[in-house]
Amino acid sequence: MQRIVKPKTQRGRRALEKKEPKIFENSKNALMFKGGNTSQTVTQILKDWHTLKKPNATLFTKKNATKPFEDQSSVEFFASKADTSLFMFGSHSKKRPNNIVIGRLFDGQVLDMVEFGVSKFTSLRDFKTLKTASGIKPCVVISGEFFEDSDDNRRIKNLLIDFFRGPTVEKISLSGLEHVISITATNGKFYLRSYRILMKKSGSKVPRVELEAMGPSLDLVLRRTHLASDDLFKRALKKPATAKPKKKKNISRDDLGNRLGRIHMKTQEFDKLQVRKVKGLKKRKNDVETDVTETATKKQRTQTVEAT
Template sequence: MIFSILLLLLFSLQFTMIKIRTPKSQRAKRAIEKRAPKLVETGRKTLILQGTKTSSTLNEVLTEIYHLKKENAVRYTRKNENIRPFESGGETSLEFFSLKTDCSLVVFGSHSKKRPNNLVIGRTYDHHIYDLVEVGVENFKSLESFTYDKKQAPHAGSKPFIAFIGEGFENVEELKHLKEMLLELLRGEVVENLNLAGVDRAYVCTAVSSNRVFFTHCALRLKKSGSIVPKMELVEVGPSMDLVFRRHRLPNDGLRKIAMKTAKDQAKKKEKNVSKDAVEGKVGKIYIPEQKVGATALPNKAKGVKRERREAKMKNSGNDSASKKPKTSSE
């Protein structure tokens, strides 16, 4: 009992020391600013770690999840004691590792007689556990167990399609929560525009029953269809597994209220001399300084003056010749 209390005090002391640390160089300052909250979030990092006891199947599952999210994931291979996410005080180590690695998603694997091949997926807010979902892994097939043309393998870091098939994802509360977790885990960074040529993978989640979901990973092949939109074919490349829902923990109302706060829209910078009209749209005013025409220096126009005189002289000579009447002889 005394040992556990000392351990908790140690973790809280480490948490406090990291929290109040001030930057002493520009590099450290940039690193802290990178971790600061943002109005538009970038892709979330995932922390993958394991408990005191694991199985070979669960180790393969954690390793392949890490390979699927290699660019945005941190993998701890050492055994970690006293991590019990669903017990009070058992999530302290997870929160400490989340703060240390700047990860907002946690995947924790453990194995016991009561809960074999146990996988816990959790989200954090401000590096505190927000919510958790616990599933059991069954019928696991690794990447190496699938045979296919290696040229069709998805590229690392490509944007995936995610398909959820089954009414359970809309009707069953537990599967709704699991759907949210899988979306956060697999989607990566949210983008507005997408190049279809770069989409080469798909995650397919099928609700087999009210507590079982079949998960598989497929490669996308684009084929000619005779139109602008290509024909797509799915090639299963693995891994695949059955996720059996066991238990979950929803966020408490206080933490949910804080996490759901949205930042106020920043006031747009005022444009000078610009107004908007319902009919004309955007209207701008242009101010021109007073022009003093009399004081403006004129260029030398001697050549032009000579030409004007010459033209005027020719015009006058033509008029004079036209006005003269021919002499008539009288007999």
């Protein structure tokens, strides 16, 4: 039976409410942790990506004897403890040296996982250039025919975008774009590069854009995958009805983007319609007397008709 946690303090109650599912979810946080045996390369990879994904990242420095592909309960426990839905796990062994696992969770359970082997790595500190500020949303560039060959490869592409895309924002300022993450896949190998955007003078209003290698730089080899079933993945993509925008009736747009609407109104009585009072439209005494005489003659005519 699943144990129901009841808060004992107000602080504990707020912490549990923060972890509860919401109609509009918060930005996804990532957990970086390592296994029982790691190498210096794996440790530095976790530190570098934790630095780039701040403040939406948590780093566990202690070693944890866990194997995600054999036992997923430990991964789910650590993710629940840190309140994260993305994770990056690093390990090192003779059979799988310099091993990196990137995955995500749904409803507290592991949804997708992909295991990579690091064949080449250049750290963030090895690039003697300026770095971008923390908390900046990066531009993610995915290229390569590998991602369109099969449904599993498209799922890997979706996972990588979900992990590296950063927080969800409504508007983007062009001057605030400083970071580019490029992922290229060919022949089962993945080339992950990180660049800093430089905007230089071009003699016009539009600046000249250049990319400067900032690091980290990784060459990865695909090893194992653990992808959710189609039904579970479809369930994870489902949005509540309250989160969907309500459709506005009788409103459309033309080819030029102009907004057109249809308004339904009741029949108006123009005699009782309140308009702007103008001196020229006011009735004079002579006009009032003529109106009175006209109404009197009309009444006499109706009486004579009835009498006949």
